[in-house]
Amino acid sequence: MKMTRRMMSRLGQWSSYAFAVEFDTKSDPIYFSLNAKKSKEVQQVFKNVDANERCYSLHVYSDDNFQRARFFGGLKNKLLKELPSECKVAEMSAFQPNVRDSVMRGYFLKDTTKSSVTERLLGELLRNDPVYVCSYLCGEDSGWTQHLWSHTEDGRVEASETYYVEPAEKPEHHPSTLNIINSDVFYSFDDAYKVLKQCRDIIPESKDVLDLVDQRLESKEETAFPVIVIEGLDATGKTTLTESLKEALGATLLRSPPQCLSPWRARFDAEPPVIRRAFYALGNYLTAGQISHEARRAPVIVDRYWHSTAAYAIATAVGGKVRNLPQAGSKVYVWPGDLLMPSLVLLLQLNPQERVRRLQVRGQDKTTEEEELEANSLFRQKVEETFQRIQGPACITVDASPSADQVLRQVLLLIRDKCHL
Ligand SMILES: Nc1ncnc2c1ncn2[C@@H]1O[C@H](COP(=O)(O)OP(=O)(O)OP(=O)(O)O)[C@@H](O)[C@H]1O
Ligand SMILES: Cc1cn([C@H]2C[C@H](O)[C@@H](COP(=O)(O)O)O2)c(=O)[nH]c1=O
DSSP states (O other), X not given: OOOOHHHHHXXXXXXXXXXXXXXXXXXXXXXXXXXXXOOSSOOOOOTTSOTTSEEEEEEEOOSSHHHHHXXXXXXXXXXXXXXXXXOEEEEEEEEOTTOTTOXXXXXXXXXXXXXXXXXXXXXXXXXXXXXXXXXXXXXXXXXXXEEEEEEOTTOOEEEXXXXXXXXXXXXXXXXXXXXXXXXXXXXXXXXXXXHXXXXXXXXXXXXXXXXXXXXXXXXXXXXXXXXXXXXXXXXXXXXXXXXXXHHHHTOEEEESSOGGGHHHHHHHHTSOHHHHHXXXXXXXXXXXXXXXXXXXXXXXEEESOHHHHHHHHHHHHSOSOGGGXXXXXXXXXXXXXXXXXXXXXXXXXXXXXXXXXXXXXHOOOOOHHHHHHHHOHHHHHHHHHHHHHOOSSOEEEXXXXXXXXXXXXXXXXXXXXXXXX
């Protein structure tokens, strides 16, 4: 395979990368770095790995964003399908501490079998796909070495470089936060548009979406009537409330993504984050055009908008605990400069038990995120925390647990107070 210049230079910097292995999402990753020389004091890095387990790692590196994202998206399934079932697969990243866009995502494999299947599969991946492969050995002194694989012209695989593995400090920013901007969250129309334009060849439906977006209504910064966004996790009562608000205020009700994108939503939901999130981002610009148009003659209520787009994207991208989220005030929480800002954003909050009860009562098909929200309380906490860190119009939290009528009354009071309606 041809090695690109960027790949060669990255390989030249290999020893400057730090590594994070997520053996368990509930605790911090294990961080390690590489040293070409053996240090005097050997430190045990992989405390939960037996010296006789065979360990490997692989990292996806392509310069082509979409190739990388799509390949990584399918890699875990391939590994789980083709590796021996005893082989444990943990998420891992190689990154340059605190350097934006430096993350190469991958997996750490622990193999207790003596079968040759794992090494054969890794050799095939090395020869045919954009991956770096390493194996790990534990010495008699309990120190680990990393062996970076390469392949010769005739396809033979060999360990070409050896490094000593040393424990590394926890970085200031969790590695999963380094690639968020323009991979998970888009901060301008042009950045999101560019993604769909670039993937027209691999996803023909992108053209239909871009055609719609090209015909979007113009959106102005100022609106004659207030624009009120209702946000919240799934089943917190947004649809119920927004429909009542429409009646009570004689308002126009809109949503993001807008109805006109529905035929393509499932198609883009199946794509990796960079493409899927660009689709949702463009949905907001379509909704913004509709808001601008409708707010000339009446108040506008919007069921989900930018807060949802950013919060679900960030909470999915950031691994592990809530404390791994970028700190409040980080650039990832800023409002896109070219997106119409609402007058007020209300965030419906509900305790998890009542939300699950409402989900069960409703009993519709669920999106991956909805299933994740039901199963994974960490994810739920990260979405809620992110909602509250997003800047621009900050969210005002509303207790959504009382009856629908009581929630409506409470929200009308807030709207009258903040928007003078
Ligand atoms: N205040 C309330 N008290 C009790 N049940 C409610 C209340 N508000 C809504 N519900 C019920 O909870 C379920 C979810 O409500 P709804 O569909 O309005 O939520 P949602 O936030 O729009 O969900 P999603 O984001 O998944 O579309 C529905 O069955 C609805 O009738
Ligand atoms: C607007 C928007 C939504 N999502 C995800 C988050 C939820 O699980 C579903 C909710 O959609 P619904 O139409 O309100 O049922 O979609 C997202 O990931 N990004 C977005 O911008």
